[in-house]
Amino acid sequence: MKKFIRGFGYAFNGLAHAAKTQLNFRVHLVAALVAVYAGYALHIATGEWLWIGFCIALVLMAELLNTALEFLTNLVSPEWNKTAGHVKDMGAAAVLVAALFALLTGAVIFVPKIMLLIHAA
Template identity: 55%
Template sequence: MNKLWKSFSYAFKGLAYAYRTQLNLRIHLVITAITLLLGWYLNLTANEWLWILLCITIVLSAELLNTSIETLTDMVSPGYHEKAGHVKDIAAAAVTITAVFAVITGCLIFIPKLILLFHAA
C-alpha cells in the first residue's frame, strides 16, 4: 500500500510541477472549470457529460505529455538543435489536435443548448 501511495504522490508532484511551470496547462484548467460550470448550468445529459469529460481528459493528458516531452528534450538538448525543435513542435501539435477536437465537440453540445436558452428568454 505504501508503494501505491508513493506512485500517486509522484503523479501529483508532476501535476504540481506542470501547473507551476506551464501557462497553457493553467489556461486549459480555467477553460475546464468554465466548461464544467456551463455543463452543470445547462443540465447536460449523461452522454453529453461523457463526451465533455473525454475531451477534458484527452486535452489535459496531451498537455501533460507535451510538458514531459519538452522537459526531456530541453534536458538532452540544452542548446538549439533542429531535430529537438521538431520534437517539441510535434508534441505541441498533438495538444492542438486534441484541443480542436474538444472545441468542435463542445460546440456541437453547447451551441444548440445556448440557442434554445436565448430563444426562450
C-alpha cells in the first residue's frame, strides 16, 4: 500500500515540475481554466462538459508525454542528432493534434452559444 500511495507523490511531483518549468504546460492550464469558466458561464450541458473534460485531459497528457519524451531524448542524445530531432518533432506534433482537436471541439460547443448571446443583445 505504501508503494501505491508513494506513486501518487511521484505523479504530483511530475505535475508540479511541468507547471514550474514548461511554458506550454502553463499555457494549456490557462486555456483549460478559460474553457471551464466559459462552460460555467454559458451553462453547457453535461455531455458537453464530458467533451471539454476529455479535451483538457487529452491536451495535458499529450503535453506531459511530450515533455517526458524531450527530457529522455536530451538524456540519451545530448548532442544534436537528426533522429533525436525527429523524435522531438513527433512529440510536438502529438500535442498539436490534441490541441487542434480540443480547439475544434470547443468551437462546436461554444460558438453557437456565443452567437445566441450576440444575437440576443
